[in-house]
Amino acid sequence: MKTATTPDQIAPLREFVIATTEVVTQAMDESARIAAIKPLLARLISSDDWLAEDAAKPHPDHYCQYLLHCDPLERFSVVSFVWGPGQRTPIHDHTVWGLIGMLRGAETGQHYRWDADGRLQASGEPSRLERGDIELVSPATGDIHQVANAHADRTSISVHVYGANIGAVARHVFDAASGQVKPFVSGYSSSAVPNLWDRSDAVRRNITGAAA
């Protein structure tokens, strides 16, 4: 079989997936798990040339959520969140923990909480994530927010890690004015994910090295 020789550009994502798989395989509570995964995500977003072009494409009408990897036992998933200029989410929850790492551009976020009168109220100051920044969402510490591209004139991309197969999680979107809650299941923006596993060039180089 003839195979295209491509540099192993996707290696940082593969290494993140392997290390995170090892973390979720160990028994630990949620906060310890998040603490173990956060530095792995920080390393992943310290460079951005590993992101496959197909998972970096904005859509003119809405943000995109491309699956990069789903753990086969659905203990975690990794997505690229691609913001076209000026795009934003509705107010939404996750129902599972999530780490949001800024890869390109910037995004703004606002957390919300239910007040004593059963109204959804902005909670805390708006946040702004710049490249390399990481934010947490979690049912334990604050799960409802609204997020937007900080830029009106260009694409921004963040990489999210969630404690489940996020595209298949039953969650909610909210209307702050009316307090209306609607069911929400995000799905994914693509029917393909990147192939992380073609390490063949490195293996071939090793063989050549060994024979030389």
Add this chain to the structure above:
Amino acid sequence: MKTATTPDQIAPLREFVIATTEVVTQAMDESARIAAIKPLLARLISSDDWLAEDAAKPHPDHYCQYLLHCDPLERFSVVSFVWGPGQRTPIHDHTVWGLIGMLRGAETGQHYRWDADGRLQASGEPSRLERGDIELVSPATGDIHQVANAHADRTSISVHVYGANIGAVARHVFDAASGQVKPFVSGYSSSAVPNLWDRSDAVRRNITGAAA
């Protein structure tokens, strides 16, 4: 986010991946592992409408090996092997166990063994796999073979499960006449794999069902 609603056609492959992940997570010897996975593969190849079109395309010049799933700890991988009319492999080994399940069309195979004089000799009768048939290769029972599309006039497709990330395994091709052995690392024919994890339509239907 707007998501295309597509029927969950890929469910049989996802179910195979989940069940096989559960098998490789358990401690057992290789023959028990193969015995546990074989009926899962038999079920997978009992229908063929789950195979993504991108992983079913023949190439005019050579066979293709599309990655369908790689276990993140590289304990197993699943590929579609797509034969154009009349295409064949060189004589090759695997160095790890593999199960070959016929999905569409048919293929012929011939096992080889080193004889006492250090020559590679055909071993046993040529085999023919028809749709639904499964064959084993393994260093324990016979690892060297040559395989070909049984059809000169159409595409055949088999689904292979290997006990490693097969595209990155250092293995060998052989010339029977000269006895020459060359290193071989197959890689994969595509930089993308199918997204198995968009179960969103079923989750949405469940929510609707619960509310009704």
